[in-house]
Amino acid sequence: MKDKLHQVGYLADDYIATSVMLAIKLSKPILLEGPAGTGKTELAKAVSKALGNPLIRLQCYEGLDEAKALYEWDYAKQLLAIQIAQRNALPTDGGQSALGDDNSQNVKVMKSIFSEDFLLTRPLLQAITSRNQVVLLIDEVDRIDIEMEALFLEVLSDFQVSIPELGTLTAVSQPVVFLTSNDTRDLSEALKRRCLYLHLDYPTPEREAAIIRMHLPDIDDYLINEITHFVASLRELDLEKPPSISETLDYATALVMLSASHITDEEARTVINLLLKYKSDLDKVKIMLEKGLEAKKE
Amino acid sequence: MAAFDMFTDFVAELKRSDIPVSVVEEIELAKALEMIDLSSLLELKYAMMATLIKSSAHIEVFELLFAKYFSVWQSVGHESLAEAVLLQDSMFSSYRSRLAENQGFQNGYYDANLNHRDRLDISHSELEAAKRILLEAILSGDERAIALLAKSLAAKLSNVASEKIISNSYYLSLFSRLLGLDEVKRLLGIAIASLGQPQRPDKGSDELTSLSDSLSEKRIKELAEIAQLGEVGAGLLARDFESMLAKFTALLSSEIASIISAIKKDGAELPPKTVGNFEFLRADENELNLMRKELKPLSGILAARLKKTSYRGKYKKVNFHSTFRKSLATQGVPFNLLYKRVNASKPEITVIADVSGSVASFARFSLHLITAIADEFDKVNSFIFIDEILDVTKQSKGRKDYAEMEDFIGLAAAASVKGHSDYGYALQAFTDRYMKNVLSPRTTVILLGDARSNYHPPRPDLLAAIKKRSKNLYFINPEPRRYWNTGDSIVDVYGAVCDKVVECRTLNQLADFIDTLSGHTGSFGAISL
Known part of the structure; x- marks a missing residue:
């Protein structure tokens, strides 16, 4: 697993690899939790690449409902079908529409418009009905209302969807499911119970260095070391938003492009806003850097 | 197993x-x-x-x-x-x-x-000796020896430090493996077989021959007589030995259990606690730091919960007037229903916190949490006191760093005359100076502290006056319930006046309390960090 993920450009440690392997073997959904920017979504993408399965993504947001997550009837198409049926049923010699009188015709139309042809599949249903195994990513579950979580329960534990008009659709091939959460609120016990849990935290400087090196093979070892330790110390601070892995990567790329050799260089300090996205954070760190430099000079 | x-x-x-x-x-x-x-x-x-x-x-x-x-x-x-x-x-x-x-x-x-x-801490020879004693004891039917052996073996555990104790069943299986109980069983079987022979053959293991030396002649004769009864005798002996062996394991198990429980009691070992269950008053510096780290996510969780409940109305009322006006555009057909806007009233909060040394850290956490989610309330007023009361509403506004909170709590210490808490005095000052402007029938007043007023007059009448002018009055106390009303604690004097007195020893309890302020009843379940 680890090697496979590495091949598609994701550096997994043993913890991540074991958990993902278990999730796949036990065919259980896996809940990824941790601060923003620690590679949760990236992991799902990498697994989909490594397995060679397509990724279906459901982005959660406040107010997400069944119609957007599971399925929806295609009303416009249904209306059209009814109209066509009506026109066909019109008796040629004028007079009243036959549709109202002929009961069997009615039933036929009703049945036909509630068939799978008129179903708009949304991500969850799509993942279930797909012939080949897919990777389903339910991103930022913590954003939806707690009541809406129940929506996922049937899909996640039994891999099936019940549609009143059609019956129950069961998965042909069970998808690999990833749920991500930024820990902004507690998820319900019911949801947690159905998932394996993987906590992704900020990487150790060593692992972060390896990640940077993978993306920027030419970077100077000394600089990597400086960057990763600097970022690690930033994360220790009480900041509005600690720098994420991708931001660190941007920062490293910028430093390489500016051909800076130390993070204390003038050029390097101008791009520090790649790491910190709040003004208060920037001010705080700038003051600290100044102080540090002065201390060095003395 | x-x-x-x-x-x-x-x-x-x-x-x-x-x-x-x-x-x-x-x-x-x-x-x-x-x-x-x-x-x-x-x-x-x-x-x-x-x-x-x-x-x-x-x-x-x-x-x-x-x-x-x-x-x-x-x-x-x-x-x-x-x-x-x-x-x-x-x-x-x-x-x-x-x-x-x-x-x-x-x-x-x-x-x-x-x-x-x-x-x-058992040596190889000790183990071998123990095994021999066990065999001898079983063969000679000496129950006392068995009990002694079990005790002395279990005693080996007393050196294990309390935090390293694993489980009773673990040690039992460990001992039976070390002693090789399976091997003992096998030897007993051989012993029965060899006793069954009329003249003693020397093909049994060396161990057995040396064993038989240590047994008394009389006992060997006894055993041999039974064994030579043929199959019935052998069966009898086998059952006898087996029950002895079972007795030994049972004894060993109970000895282990008693030793381990003794160790655990000595070490007063408590299960490790999660951050949410650290106690404010007993946490050390390190634990306080960990708790501090939880404050930010916790306030996020609380804010999300409070927000959810505040705008979710059960019924929406149709605004007939505007619906009708709009329907004119569709020839009087009310195509779109318009609703009256729901103006959910959020509670107003007034916090009065004792920040004297004994409860300072608790006050800091509580104030920090409440002010961090001030957006979810209509108004939050904060007051701190040791004896002199101070209005710190302005200072605590907005999302504050923990360190900044520290600063303005220092103000109370500076303003203090006596240097120890005096609830009566503080309440007097509050009613005199602030009560009229701050309290309204929509205000929930939260009094924070341990109600240890150093034997100054408690003045519950003032608290009653505050209660009269507000919607709810809660008293939250970081002391464990069993210490209430001991010494100079006057929880009940105030409790009689308050709507509720809540024990808030831990972050979890504090968060749960704040959660209930919004008025909904725990549809989200308890918070557990």
């Missing part, structure tokens, strides 16, 4: 530390164990983490307990792990067969024992 007991014991331990583990999760673990390479301790750990732990706040406690439970396996290494697996019950039968194929573990058996012995 034994190894699986270890897992269930481990889960029990997790539960003792307030980490919820459901049966579903245990089953999941059992399934997962079949899929991983059990020889790798790390893999085992990650599998357990993925299946049992469902919150980041619990990871630390899990790591602690894991290290405690499974470090034995770590030190012993591959061989004994394989051996432990061999002992497992049918749930792991697939492993048993797979490992049986791999003969390697048998070579490692002895080394594995060595490791156990080191931890328990």
Whole structure:
């Protein structure tokens, strides 16, 4: 697993690899939790690449409902079908529409418009009905209302969807499911119970260095070391938003492009806003850097 | 069997530390164990983490307990792990067969024992002696010797430090392995067979011959007589020996249990706590730091909860007027219904906090949490006192750093005359200066403190006046309930006036209390960090 993920450009440690392997073997959904920017979504993408399965993504947001997550009837198409049926049923010699009188015709139309042809599949249903195994990513579950979580329960534990008009659709091939959460609120016990849990935290400087090196093979070892330790110390601070892995990567790329050799260089300090996205954070760190430099000079 | 007991014991331990583990999760673990390479301790750990732990706040406690439970396996290494697996019950039968194929573990058996012995401080010769005593005692039917042996073996455990104690069943299986009870059984079988022979043959093991030397002639004669009764006699003896052996294990088990419970009592070992259950008044510097780290996510969670409830109205009223106006555009057909806007009133909060030394850290946490979610209330007014009361509403507005909170709490100390808390005086000052402007019938007043007023007059009449002008009056106290009303604590004097007195020893309790302020009744379940 680890090697496979590495091949598609994701550096997994043993913890991540074991958990993902278990999730796949036990065919259980896996809940990824941790601060923003620690590679949760990236992991799902990498697994989909490594397995060679397509990724279906459901982005959660406040107010997400069944119609957007599971399925929806295609009303416009249904209306059209009814109209066509009506026109066909019109008796040629004028007079009243036959549709109202002929009961069997009615039933036929009703049945036909509630068939799978008129179903708009949304991500969850799509993942279930797909012939080949897919990777389903339910991103930022913590954003939806707690009541809406129940929506996922049937899909996640039994891999099936019940549609009143059609019956129950069961998965042909069970998808690999990833749920991500930024820990902004507690998820319900019911949801947690159905998932394996993987906590992704900020990487150790060593692992972060390896990640940077993978993306920027030419970077100077000394600089990597400086960057990763600097970022690690930033994360220790009480900041509005600690720098994420991708931001660190941007920062490293910028430093390489500016051909800076130390993070204390003038050029390097101008791009520090790649790491910190709040003004208060920037001010705080700038003051600290100044102080540090002065201390060095003395 | 034994190894699986270890897992269930481990889960029990997790539960003792307030980490919820459901049966579903245990089953999941059992399934997962079949899929991983059990020889790798790390893999085992990650599998357990993925299946049992469902919150980041619990990871630390899990790591602690894991290290405690499974470090034995770590030190012993591959061989004994394989051996432990061999002992497992049918749930792991697939492993048993797979490992049986791999003969390697048998070579490692002895080394594995060595490791156990080191931890328990038993030498090889001691073990051999114990085994001999056991055999002798069983053969001679000496129950007293058996009891003594069990006691002395269990006593070896007394050296184990309380934090390293594993489980009773673990030690029992460890001893039976070290003593080689299976081997004892086999020897007994041989003994019966050889006693059955009319003239004593010397083909029994050396051990047996030396054993028979130590038994009295009379006893040997007795045994031989029974054994020579043929099959019936042999069966009788076998049952006899077996019951003796069972007695020994039972005794050993109870001895182990009593020793371990004694050790645990001595060490006053408490299950490790999760951050949410650290106590404000007893937390050390390190724990306070950890709690501080939880404040920000906690306030986020609380804000999200309060927000959810505040705008979710059950019924929406149709605004007939504007619906009708709009329907004119559609020839009087009310196509779109317009609703009256719901103006959910949020509670106004007034916090009056005792910030004297004894409860300062509690006040800081509470004030910080409440002001951090001030957006979810219509208005938050904060007051702090030791004896002189100060209005710190302005200073505590907005999202403050913990350090900044520290600064303005220092103000109260500076303003203090007596230097220790005086509730009566503070209440007097509050009613005189602030009450009229601050309190309204929509205000919820929260009094924070331990109600230890250093024997100054408590003035509950003033508190009653405050209660009269506000909607609710709550008193939250960081002291454990059993200390209330002891010494200079006057909880009941105030409690009689308040709507509710709430014990808030931990972050979890504090968060739960704030959660109830919005008026909804726990539809989200308790907060557990």
